Amino acid sequence: MSLLVEKLNVHYGKSHVIFDLDLSMADxxxxxxxxxxxxxxxxxxxxxxxxxxxxSGTVSIAGSDVSALPTYRRSQAGLAYVPSGARCFPNLTVxxxxxxAAQRRSSSNGAAPARWNKERVFELFPALAELKANLAGxxxxxxxxMLAVGRALMxxxxxxxxxxxxxxxxxxxxxxxxxxxxxxxxxxxxxLLAEQNHxxxxxxxxxxxxxxxxxIVEEMPATQAVNSEVLHRILGV
Numbered sequence: 653m654s655l656l657v658e659k660l661n662v663h664y665g666k667s668h669v670i671f672d673l674d675l676s677m678a679d680x681x682x683x684x685x686x687x688x689x690x691x692x693x694x695x696x697x698x699x700x701x702x703x704x705x706x707x708s709g710t711v712s713i714a715g716s717d718v719s720a721l722p723t724y725r726r727s728q729a730g731l732a733y734v735p736s737g738a739r740c741f742p743n744l745t746v747x748x749x750x751x752x753a754a755q756r757r758s759s760s761n762g763a764a765p766a767r768w769n770k771e772r773v774f775e776l777f778p779a780l781a782e783l784k785a786n787l788a789g790x791x792x793x794x795x796x797x798m799l800a801v802g803r804a805l806m807x808x809x810x811x812x813x814x815x816x817x818x819x820x821x822x823x824x825x826x827x828x829x830x831x832x833x834x835x836x837x838x839x840x841x842x843x844l845l846a847e848q849n850h851x852x853x854x855x856x857x858x859x860x861x862x863x864x865x866x867x868i869v870e871e872m873p874a875t876q877a878v879n880s881e882v883l884h885r886i887l888g889v
Contacts, residue, residue: 653676653677653678653712653714653715654677654678654679654681654713654714654730654810654811654842655675655676655677655700655711655712655713655731655810655811655842655844656675656676656677656710656711656712656715657673657674657675657676657700657709657710657711657712658674658709658710658712659672659673659674659708659709659710660672660673660674660696660699660700660706660708660709660710660711661673661706661707661708661709662695662696662698662699662704662705662706662707663707664695664704668866669692669695669866670692670695670696670699670706670866670867671866671867672709672867673696673699673709673867673868674868675696675700675844675861675868677811677842677844678842679810679840679842680837680838680839680840680841680842681837681842681843681858681859682833682837682842682843682845682856682857682858682859683842683843683844683845683857683858683859683860683861684844684845684846684847684853684854684856684857684859684860684861684874685697685844685845685846685847685861685863686847686850686853686860686861686862686863686877686883686886686887687862687863687864687886687887688864688886688887688888689848691863691864691865691866691886692863692865692866692867693815693846693863694736694815694816694846695866696846696863697733697813697815697844697846699711700731700813700844701723701726701731701733701813702718702721702722702723702726703723706719711726713726713729713730713731713810713811714729714730714810716729718731727807727809729810730808730809730810730811731809731810731811731813732804732805732807732809732811732812732813733804733812733813733815734800734801734804734812734813734814734815734817735800735815736815736816736817736819737816737819737820738793738796738797738799738800738817739800740788740789740791740796740799740800740803741788742787742788742789743787743788743789744787744788745784745785745786745787745788746780746783746784746785746786746788746791746799747770747784747785749788749799749802749803750770750773750799750802750803750806751770751806752803753803753804753806753807754769754770754806754807767808768805768806768807768808769806770806772805773802773805773806776802776805776832776835777798777799777801777802779795779798780795780798780799780802783795793820793821793822793825794821794822794825794828797817797821797825797829798832800817801814801817801832801836805836805841809841810841810842811841811842811843811844812836812841812842812843812844813843813844813846814833814843814844814845814846814847815846816846816847816848817829817833817845817847818847818848818849818852819848826849826852827852829852830852830855830856833845833856834856837856845857850883850887850889853874854874854875854877854878855874857874858873858874859871859872859873859874860872860873860874860877862877862882862883862886863886864886869882869886870882870886
């Protein structure tokens with residue numbers, strides 16, 4: 653398993669917000685978290701990252717328990733995060749945003765793993781190559797999203813947590829994000845996708861997990877979820 657979350661509970665102060673979260677992901681798998689606003693999708697990602705510490709439960713990356721580790725150590729173990737709003741460092745150039753996230757990873761068996769570097773990111777996003785000297789703050793929404801994903805890849809992750817990557821983007825950019833997720837899957841990276849746009853999410857995902865009031869209430873193959881009763885009940889579509 654590239655990612656295994658077992659019985660993760662998260663509190664904000666005295667408020668219990670995530671209840672016994674169980675998730676598992678294989679290599680190259682896309683799992684989408686679906687639910688209404690406030691259901692707990694983003695908080696689940698933050699709990700997995702350790703940005704909001706879990707009060708109980710475990711998080712494992714490629715078989716290694718990282719539950720007691722701070723966020724930067726979880727990143728070193730193979731987790732990467734693409735936050736909502738495609739947040740980048742606005743006063744740094746595209747190139748500097750990528751450089752700041754670069755992380756070398758050694759292989760446990762001595763073999764050289766596939767490396768993500770600036771050249772490979774620019775192959776994936778040719779538009780970024782043309783903008784590499786531009787400040788990130790001057791990019792369009794779609795360009796910032798590409799940069800946010802490219803920056804995540806620079807850490808050579810095993811799993812990318814993507815939080816609402818299509819938020820506020822034009823339909824044509826939403827389609828390109830869907831194609832991007834499918835491209836990333838082909839590279840062997842697992843993706844946990846928290847998304848409001850269920851149409852896009854179910855097109856690219858292998859499985860769907862539905863959240864309601866901080867709990868996973870149903871999980872099924874994405875193809876089955878498209879016309880499911882739970883989709884209509886939870887999302888009202």
